Amino acid sequence: MVGELVLLKAKHIHYIEALDKKQESYEYWLTEHLRLNGVYWGLTALCLLDAKETFNKNEVIDFVMKCYVEATGGFAAFPRHDAHLLTTLSAVQILKTYDSLDVLSSSQLEKCVKFVKSNQLSDGSFQGDKFGEIDIRFVYTALSTLSILELLTPEVVDPAVNFILRCYNFDGGFGLYPGAESHAAWAFTSLGALAIVGRLNDLSENQINEIGWWLCERQVPEGGLNGRPGKLPDVCYSWWVLSSLALIDKLDWIDYDKLREYILKCQDEKGGISDRPDNEVDVFHTLFGIAGLSLMGFGNLIPVDPVYCMPVSVTKTIKKYPYN
């Protein structure tokens, strides 16, 4: 059975290419609020499949710039929507992947940085926008954005690190807020953010071991990974859990072959990957399935960076903080 499972690269490329041609479907319009994220997910998956040229670079960059919100300086998911930290990171990731950050004018760049920084609160956390939702995800998105722009400063970084460390829990996981239950996605955002600013050393060896233990217990007998104890496996945790394990140098604490088999079982023969076998596919799970396979070294994929979820060839050009 395992021997028969292969990564359907051409089908996935075709699936991603066709995503923007589904305008006859109601769901296409219902997901406008995720469009810019979707472009990042699709583009990154294509890069890992060595098919970056599938998207038209100029069209994509035009779309990104249409999502720029003059009034706030951030990026929205779709033209005329509102800027948010989540979508601002997607915009910056796409521009960086195309080596096109210079399409931002100096005043746009300045306003964008101001938008990110202005959402930091006194305890070091970040709100997603002015309406005050606070979440560890936004700490990651803010630090990742500023890192790609190579404009991190100790004034932003130090309080953010303190906040992240306060999200560490009894079980070696991280919550979305101090006191909140551990979840694999927040292990990634916490460890990823610490890695971005070169502060993984703030965790003790003992903590690293506990983190590794909790993460490797996410693998369930069918091979997939879950996000929390007692929950079903889901392909997106192939990314959240695996990248976290990679960041603490314990990637091999789970079984690669079983996970590979699980991810491949979630493929639709027509292209795309779903959360669980025989479910509806989407571009989010397609990326995270492929990124997981890349991290484990399967399928001759382009190497992915566990910190940024972008091709290593792109991220190695990012200047590392602290800057000299």
Add this chain to the structure above:
Amino acid sequence: MHGVKRKQWTQELLKQKKIQDERKIAVYRDLTSKALKSRDQCCYTPESLKDTTRLLQANPEFNAIWNYRREILIHLKTALDEEFWDSELMFTLAQLKMFPKVYWIWNHRLWTLENHSKSSVKVWERELAMVSKLLQLDARNFHGWHYRRLILDKIEKFTGCNRDKEELKFVTENINKNISNYSAWHQRTVLIPRLFANKQISDEKEFMRKEFAYITNAIFTDAEDQSVWFYINWFIKNEMVLSALEREEYINLLQDLEKNIRVINQDDLEFSGKQNNWCLKILIVIEKVQREMGLTIESHTNEYLKQLIEADPLRKNRYVSLGEEMS
């Protein structure tokens, strides 16, 4: 997309969907452009509020529309009475029942409470009752638990006293109802250190004795679920336990726990022919704690690790790494 079964689309089904979608798309896009247009014109009327309601019912993840809705409410605020704010809470409750995992709805509900014309402690206490009910329906909803902690903080700010003791009762009831409620075990690890730090435990020794009894009872009830085992891993290594009990009693209770885990493991072996992996994992921890306390014990860690490498091959490399640490 999470948890949606893959559909096999025949040509006929696709044709039908296309016809149905055409109308829905037209309505949705009209409504969207109308709402965004009135937003751009700074139109803050009850009529525009209704448009956001319709749009958010169709798509509760449309954050720009949630933002517009709040702008409208801010502008209409002086004209909005208690009844209105209660209806706003009803609206988000109905949304949460349909979409309990949408962050934007939880966030808007919190904003509504902050802006409620009667933002008294009563409103927040009513909310605490609401979220208790919601957690009965979905005991692991992390949004619900997070929201609950925010509500409790707010009540504490109003009244000046915390409800940690009542919360511990709530958490215990939840665990007693379902021993695999990891969210409740998590909350237990948040509350107990705080109760100790705030000196809210009258007899600290007795509390710790009871906690040892509680976890022992839990593993005899269900030794397969990882919730209680992660809790034990944290509890026995916690400085506060040792300092409350003092060394001798702590060691006795720890060794009693170790004996009980061995009994469970032996029972499993006799019953199913297999040892219990979680028993072995925690026995390793207990041996390590004792070694670090300077006790001379007969170590079985290497045997346990060998057994785990066989029986829990997914995590083989962790056990190999623990073995290397030993030597």
